[in-house]
Amino acid sequence: MMAMPGATLSRWTLAYFAAAVVSLLLAEGLMAAGFGYPSAGIRAPETLAVVHCVTIGWMSLLMLGALFQFVPVLIAGPIHDNDLPLPALVLILLGLLTLIASFLQLAGLLPPARATFLIATVLLGAGFTLALWVLGRTLAGAWPLNLPAQFVAVGLASVAATAAFGIIFTLGFGGWAGSPALARLHALGVPLHIIAGLGGWLSFTAIGVSHRLLAMFMLSPELEGASVRWTFRLGCLALAIIIGVGAVVAAAGHDPGWVLALGGLAGLGCLGLYGRDAVQLYRKRLRPLIELNSRMAAIALLHLAAAAILITFCTLSGLLGRSVGALVFLSCFGWLSGLGLAKLYKIVAFVTWLECYGPVLGKTATPRVQDLVVEPRAVKWFWLYFAAVDVATLCLFFGLVHGFRTAAATMCLATAGIALELVRTRRLSNVKEPLRLPQGVREPRLLFTVIAN
Amino acid sequence: MTDFVELDVRPILKAGGEPFSQIMQAVQGLAPGQGLRLLATFKPTPLLNLMRSRGFGHEAHELGGGDWQVDFTPAGNAAAAPAATAAPATAAGDDAWPAPAREIDNRQLDPPEPMVRTLAALEELAPGQVLAALLCREPVFLFQELQKRGHSWRGAFEDAGKTTYRVLIRVGTPPGAAA
Numbered sequence: 111m112m113a114m115p116g117a118t119l120s121r122w123t124l125a126y127f128a129a130a131v132v133s134l135l136l137a138e139g140l141m142a143a144g145f146g147y148p149s150a151g152i153r154a155p156e157t158l159a160v161v162h163c164v165t166i167g168w169m170s171l172l173m174l175g176a177l178f179q180f181v182p183v184l185i186a187g188p189i190h191d192n193d194l195p196l197p198a199l200v201l202i203l204l205g206l207l208t209l210i211a212s213f214l215q216l217a218g219l220l221p222p223a224r225a226t227f228l229i230a231t232v233l234l235g236a237g238f239t240l241a242l243w244v245l246g247r248t249l250a251g252a253w254p255l256n257l258p259a260q261f262v263a264v265g266l267a268s269v270a271a272t273a274a275f276g277i278i279f280t281l282g283f284g285g286w287a288g289s290p291a292l293a294r295l296h297a298l299g300v301p302l303h304i305i306a307g308l309g310g311w312l313s314f315t316a317i318g319v320s321h322r323l324l325a326m327f328m329l330s331p332e333l334e335g336a337s338v339r340w341t342f343r344l345g346c347l348a349l350a351i352i353i354g355v356g357a358v359v360a361a362a363g364h365d366p367g368w369v370l371a372l373g374g375l376a377g378l379g380c381l382g383l384y385g386r387d388a389v390q391l392y393r394k395r396l397r398p399l400i401e402l403n404s405r406m407a408a409i410a411l412l413h414l415a416a417a418a419i420l421i422t423f424c425t426l427s428g429l430l431g432r433s434v435g436a437l438v439f440l441s442c443f444g445w446l447s448g449l450g451l452a453k454l455y456k457i458v459a460f461v462t463w464l465e466c467y468g469p470v471l472g473k474t475a476t477p478r479v480q481d482l483v484v485e486p487r488a489v490k491w492f493w494l495y496f497a498a499v500d501v502a503t504l505c506l507f508f509g510l511v512h513g514f515r516t517a518a519a520t521m522c523l524a525t526a527g528i529a530l531e532l533v534r535t536r537r538l539s540n541v542k543e544p545l546r547l548p549q550g551v552r553e554p555r556l557l558f559t560v561i562a563n
Numbered sequence: 564m565t566d567f568v569e570l571d572v573r574p575i576l577k578a579g580g581e582p583f584s585q586i587m588q589a590v591q592g593l594a595p596g597q598g599l600r601l602l603a604t605f606k607p608t609p610l611l612n613l614m615r616s617r618g619f620g621h622e623a624h625e626l627g628g629g630d631w632q633v634d635f636t637p638a639g640n641a642a643a644a645p646a647a648t649a650a651p652a653t654a655a656g657d658d659a660w661p662a663p664a665r666e667i668d669n670r671q672l673d674p675p676e677p678m679v680r681t682l683a684a685l686e687e688l689a690p691g692q693v694l695a696a697l698l699c700r701e702p703v704f705l706f707q708e709l710q711k712r713g714h715s716w717r718g719a720f721e722d723a724g725k726t727t728y729r730v731l732i733r734v735g736t737p738p739g740a741a742a
Contacts, residue, residue, distance in 0.1 A: 117707070118707065329673060471683070472682030
């Protein structure tokens, strides 16, 4: 069988997206109900349950689903295996549910059972390994990697590191990690786990991928020059310092604070260069009017800049300990989730269009991609989402628990609005007849892509 | 054993030039059964796809210093070429392509408009005719559609800055329609 040149549509990406959005709605609902921080402590088991619902359920599944579709585009080659992502998704979801149950046991909300942490570890470990296997083998087929693919490769290494820390902590919670070095890592290494996950896996991958996505959807010249290479190198340096050196220092029983500061400096350099490149991409674009996804990605980038400035300011003024919850919240929801929702809105429309109308293009009249969406209706949900995130962040800074819960409920409402728009796009509800289903076009399934050969 | 004609395009690439036409000239000058040994400063992935569609298998090795040697072997030489390289050969054979019957410039269009225009333009051409299209990036999703519709193509970036991708598409007979 001859290998198909070019990129394939990913079969299970939509299922990842659906699971991700449901997880986000669940987490926002829990925050609105006053479950976890700030009503409970920042390291309380209730908080950890919500945090992992967001980071694994929402952001990691969103990123994995996007990568199954996007890595083949980056390397202009086929995906290694288009079926394995489904068992990976099932394993990750079962693992996540078990992990949340384990935290609820720790909180005393469920009867204790020591084995659940171990089961969660095995399920999540297996699911992520399977997903990394598919993406890793896909990348390996395109060696030597181009620059955006190198970002993804480092992101995948970071999620492996995040998972390794997570497994050590989980074993610690379950009382399975006997060695003193592992116990010290559990006590001191939580910032490393957070930075490897939010920084290395989610942000660094998003940075690499967004270079290409922003250029593609705004018709800007691709950035492949020295500045992007230095963004890459400084980011790698920051991650190597924080994850590598930090783990050694923490396992030896020392506070890795100075390692974080050193790595943070390299990280700031990386973000500074990325910010400059992002401005270039928007400035040099060939189309003056940009779509919702690019406009909202710009708002998410502003939140990244705000988060970087605030983290630096709070570190220098000694406020970091008090404000760390607000800063992590701002990074997760203003930057990563904001960018994720914006790109989701475009990717769902694009892959649905390609799946449905690709086979009949040129043979009959077909709708444009933009005919699958109604931006003026969707944009109000995005503005509501970002406004609610900003209010929620301020409430966390100033300790206003009720204000935070109201803002979280508003985020939940806005996310539901966006989710409904995504379902409408997928159902082709916005496409006017008779263009909607010309001869030879089948109505798409909600949760998977039918790939005709 | 395959007899190879060697073509070193590294000097052209280092001078910022585009060796595509030299490579195609060399391919057309090959005797039956002869292979092409190409030396380049990078792994020429688009060329590999193109040569595959013209019935050549390949073996690529990195030479060190970022240089690559790629041996293209005609599919008929079973000993050297993996069976996987059977190309969608056309009834007319793989001789020189006619000059493009139509040229389109899709560089200023938002994705996926370039793909729509290219496929629409192909529908208006007769089998065997060639369409030339200028694009601003490698059209990864277009290749899939071309393959399904039985067209063959060749494409490469025209400049080192990778701002213009030129693809030549020869209209084939739809799969199943040919004997």
